[in-house]
Amino acid sequence: MSFGTAEYKKRILKTKERMAAEGIEVLLITDPANMNYLSGYDGWSFYVHQMLIIIIDEEQPIWIGRGQDANGAKVTTWLYHENIIPYPDDYVQSETKHPMDFVADILKQIGQQNRFIGVEMENYYFTAKCYEQLKKGLPNASFRDASLLVNWVRIIKSETEIEYMKRAAKIVEKTMAAGIELVNEGVRECDVAAKIFHTQITGTDEFGGDYPAIMPLLPSGERTSTPHLTWTDQRYKSGELVILELAGCYKRYHSPLARTVHIGQPSEKIKALSEVVVEGLNACLDMIKPGIACEEIEEAWRKSIEKSGIIKESRLGYSMGLNYPPDWGEHTASIRKGDKTILQPNMTFHLIPGIWLDQYGFEASESFRVTENGCETFAELPRDLYIKEASLTKI
Amino acid sequence: MSFGTAEYKKRILKTKERMAAEGIEVLLITDPANMNYLSGYDGWSFYVHQMLIIIIDEEQPIWIGRGQDANGAKVTTWLYHENIIPYPDDYVQSETKHPMDFVADILKQIGQQNRFIGVEMENYYFTAKCYEQLKKGLPNASFRDASLLVNWVRIIKSETEIEYMKRAAKIVEKTMAAGIELVNEGVRECDVAAKIFHTQITGTDEFGGDYPAIMPLLPSGERTSTPHLTWTDQRYKSGELVILELAGCYKRYHSPLARTVHIGQPSEKIKALSEVVVEGLNACLDMIKPGIACEEIEEAWRKSIEKSGIIKESRLGYSMGLNYPPDWGEHTASIRKGDKTILQPNMTFHLIPGIWLDQYGFEASESFRVTENGCETFAELPRDLYIKEASLTKI
Numbered sequence: 001m002s003f004g005t006a007e008y009k010k011r012i013l014k015t016k017e018r019m020a021a022e023g024i025e026v027l028l029i030t031d032p033a034n035m036n037y038l039s040g041y042d043g044w045s046f047y048v049h050q051m052l053i054i055i056i057d058e059e060q061p062i063w064i065g066r067g068q069d070a071n072g073a074k075v076t077t078w079l080y081h082e083n084i085i086p087y088p089d090d091y092v093q094s095e096t097k098h099p100m101d102f103v104a105d106i107l108k109q110i111g112q113q114n115r116f117i118g119v120e121m122e123n124y125y126f127t128a129k130c131y132e133q134l135k136k137g138l139p140n141a142s143f144r145d146a147s148l149l150v151n152w153v154r155i156i157k158s159e160t161e162i163e164y165m166k167r168a169a170k171i172v173e174k175t176m177a178a179g180i181e182l183v184n185e186g187v188r189e190c191d192v193a194a195k196i197f198h199t200q201i202t203g204t205d206e207f208g209g210d211y212p213a214i215m216p217l218l219p220s221g222e223r224t225s226t227p228h229l230t231w232t233d234q235r236y237k238s239g240e241l242v243i244l245e246l247a248g249c250y251k252r253y254h255s256p257l258a259r260t261v262h263i264g265q266p267s268e269k270i271k272a273l274s275e276v277v278v279e280g281l282n283a284c285l286d287m288i289k290p291g292i293a294c295e296e297i298e299e300a301w302r303k304s305i306e307k308s309g310i311i312k313e314s315r316l317g318y319s320m321g322l323n324y325p326p327d328w329g330e331h332t333a334s335i336r337k338g339d340k341t342i343l344q345p346n347m348t349f350h351l352i353p354g355i356w357l358d359q360y361g362f363e364a365s366e367s368f369r370v371t372e373n374g375c376e377t378f379a380e381l382p383r384d385l386y387i388k389e390a391s392l393t394k395i
Numbered sequence: 396m397s398f399g400t401a402e403y404k405k406r407i408l409k410t411k412e413r414m415a416a417e418g419i420e421v422l423l424i425t426d427p428a429n430m431n432y433l434s435g436y437d438g439w440s441f442y443v444h445q446m447l448i449i450i451i452d453e454e455q456p457i458w459i460g461r462g463q464d465a466n467g468a469k470v471t472t473w474l475y476h477e478n479i480i481p482y483p484d485d486y487v488q489s490e491t492k493h494p495m496d497f498v499a500d501i502l503k504q505i506g507q508q509n510r511f512i513g514v515e516m517e518n519y520y521f522t523a524k525c526y527e528q529l530k531k532g533l534p535n536a537s538f539r540d541a542s543l544l545v546n547w548v549r550i551i552k553s554e555t556e557i558e559y560m561k562r563a564a565k566i567v568e569k570t571m572a573a574g575i576e577l578v579n580e581g582v583r584e585c586d587v588a589a590k591i592f593h594t595q596i597t598g599t600d601e602f603g604g605d606y607p608a609i610m611p612l613l614p615s616g617e618r619t620s621t622p623h624l625t626w627t628d629q630r631y632k633s634g635e636l637v638i639l640e641l642a643g644c645y646k647r648y649h650s651p652l653a654r655t656v657h658i659g660q661p662s663e664k665i666k667a668l669s670e671v672v673v674e675g676l677n678a679c680l681d682m683i684k685p686g687i688a689c690e691e692i693e694e695a696w697r698k699s700i701e702k703s704g705i706i707k708e709s710r711l712g713y714s715m716g717l718n719y720p721p722d723w724g725e726h727t728a729s730i731r732k733g734d735k736t737i738l739q740p741n742m743t744f745h746l747i748p749g750i751w752l753d754q755y756g757f758e759a760s761e762s763f764r765v766t767e768n769g770c771e772t773f774a775e776l777p778r779d780l781y782i783k784e785a786s787l788t789k790i
Contacts, residue, residue, distance in 0.1 A: 042624070043623040043625070044610055044612060044623045044624075044625060044721070045623040046721055047519075047609070047721040047724075066709075068709050068749075068751055069621055069622075070621070071621035072623055072624055075618055075624070076624070088708065089709040089710055089731075090732075092710065092729075093713070093724070093726045093729065119523065122522050124520060124522065126522060127516060127517050127518060127519065127521060128517075128521050128523050128525060128526035129540070129542065131523035131526070132516065145524070147524065188603055189603070190596055190598060190603025190604060191603070193596045193606075194594075194595075194597040194604075197589070197592035197593060197595075197596055198590070198592060199589075200589075201588045201592055202585060202586055202589040203585060208584070208585025208588075208627070209589075210625070214439055214442070215606045222470070223467075223470055225470075226438070226463060226464055226465070226467035227463055228438040228439045228440040228463075229437070229438050229470070229471070230437075230438070230439060230606065231603070232603070313462065313484050314461075314462065314463050314487075315484055318488070325720045325721055326439070326441055326720055326721075329442075329488070331488045334487075334488065336484075338485070354463075356463055
């Protein structure tokens with residue numbers, strides 16, 4: 001397990017406090033990060049339905065999952081083995097049976113069928129069909145939307161969690177440096193991606209890396225006009241921009257980072273764009289401290305870039321830490337206009353002011369934690385546009 | 396784009412035939428593999444809501460997604476740019492707005508609000524909340540469950556798709572060999588995982604690799620009692636079993652493969668288990684041909700292992716090909732009791748007879764395509780238990 005039992009129990013307690021406040025007696029957790037956060041469960045089994053059940057007046061959660069994953073739950077969680085309940089394999093991707101029928105049966109067997117039941121309505125792993133089947137199976141239950149209930153418990157990190165994110169940052173520093181070093185004219189994009197993966201997973205001599213919740217994003221050339229493209233097997237050309245957005249990951253905790261490379265001498269326009277973004281990023285990092293609201297960071301950014309005429313409509317960043325694919329973000333606080341979340345020590349964010357124009361884009365980001373009187377970035381790596389000299393591109 | 400426009404149009408046509416048969420006039424596609432299959436769209440943007448809309452009496456699909464991903468849709472799809480509709484960023488992970496409100500507004504604007512609308516109820520990327528918001532926004536529409544409608548169109552592969560899976564198989568052969576070679580006493584699990592990733596993504600000199608929809612599964616020791624654990628940064632010990640389940644991936648098409656390694660001489664029990672599984676696997680591959688039902692393969696397997704006393708309750712395999720995380724399986728045909736899908740040429744499966752006992756497990760698998768009169772595996776690699784001699788383990 002990644003944490004001591006005491007830390008898991010503290011998390012359960014905080015979750016129950018929120019449940020009580022929202023009138024939820026039984027919480028059905030399907031978000032794999034929330035399952036991991038409360039039980040330690042860790043496996044690539046979220047492609048089938050699985051669940052952690054928190055009952056407000058029971059000490060231990062219940063894990064329900066596919067039969068063959070039950071041993072995984074025994075190996076990775078702090079739960080009593082009798083609280084690990086496997087469902088038969090013919091519930092898997094079946095046209096006639098649904099795992100939520102099984103869940104409803106279990107809830108009836110343990111007398112929870114008439115209670116206020118919280119479900120994560122807005123979670124990848126709680127499909128529309130899941131909700132329909134649960135309502136059918138538990139007609140006397142009252143369902144409440146408990147999306148993000150546990151995510152909000154996760155927003156302030158413990159010292160151990162911060163330590164894991166620092167380790168992830170050590171990994172991302174190495175990985176980003178290796179990626180930037182390899183990008184060059186004539187190199188295949190996939191070979192840069194391969195080098196990135198290798199460094200992410202090898203980690204350091206002291207500790208290894210985990211898979212990040214988002215694969216390396218590696219757009220080049222005109223593909224930098226959009227942030228979420230991965231790589232091809234084409235070779236980089238002189239004159240191209242290359243964006244690298246990737247994370248180090250340690251025991252499912254992330255430190256994401258983005259940097260941009262130009263192969264050959266960049267145009268004045270590109271240089272100017274990079275300077276505006278980096279200046280704005282620095283302006284944000286300078287003013288972040290406990291007590292301010294997320295939207296104030298966005299205001300500082302907007303003020304900083306104002307004179308350039310550049311407008312950024314998309315959000316500037318988000319709370320992140322523990323997660324599974326498809327996202328390392330926590331879906332709680334966002335750094336954007338209207339977000340009034342007040343910063344507190346050990347909140348952790350990815351601040352990513354990317355600008356994507358019609359023909360090209362630029363990104364430079366930092367992951368940071370809020371400290372007692374300011375903030376500190378997890379990684380340390382120069383923030384400027386990285387320029388690969390044309391004269392150095394031929395080996 | 397990975398395919399010519401003609402192939403995409405053929406796929407749209409087949410989809411519309413199924414829509415007509417099921418009385419669906421407007422199909423809302425949220426499965427990223429289905430979006431890719433019909434439009435070419437490829438980006439790691441499925442962590443926010445996005446959609447492809449097929450209207451039965453309109454020639455072209457409509458893509459709806461986040462503003463910053465619209466350029467990605469322009470770069471990767473065959474759609475007219477006016478059919479690419481971005482939603483503003485304040486819909487992203489917001490507590491007050493939902494992207495399905497935007498989708499409902501668009502459907503009203505183009506006069507589709509009173510029609511029979513198909514939604515993928517059982518898809519990771521169509522949450523319970525998505526369905527609630529759509530119903531609210533389109534009170535006069537009739538919703539039908541269109542889960543797997545496009546997945547069933549995908550089940551028979553074109554020649555180009557088969558070629559892509561063969562390329563993925565070239566990658567998985569190299570990757571599995573590299574992984575097996577590196578596993579040994581004293582080596583860290585993460586370093587084997589890193590080598591696997593590097594080989595998966597580098598691919599070959601001719602073509603590079605894409606990220607697989609499932610990360611390498613690498614349980615060792617007692618963790619082999621369950622199939623879906625990834626890796627740690629611990630060092631392998633002599634006497635341990637190590638299972639490697641992983642895929643090569645080319646342009647989002649997969650060829651998965653599983654093999655098992657023993658460090659040092661295995662016990663008779665482990666050897667016997669491996670022989671039973673490999674014999675059963677071979678028995679299946681020998682009898683597979685067009686015209687038989689999926690459940691008949693399972694029957695052949697059951698008959699083969701009967702004398703050993705081993706019972707396998709979980710399914711033996713599944714249709715697979717194109718996909719995105721969290722699963723490379725297509726969720727249509729399964730190789731198991733009760734599945735009456737009739738095999739046809741160019742259906743493609745991952746046949747994975749794993750056995751997970753209380754203390755250890757064994758896996759050996761093959762990905763195959765159904766041919767005109769039998770089947771052929773995509774990869775070629777001996778199926779036996781790989782034994783690392785203790786004398787070779789020290790370098």
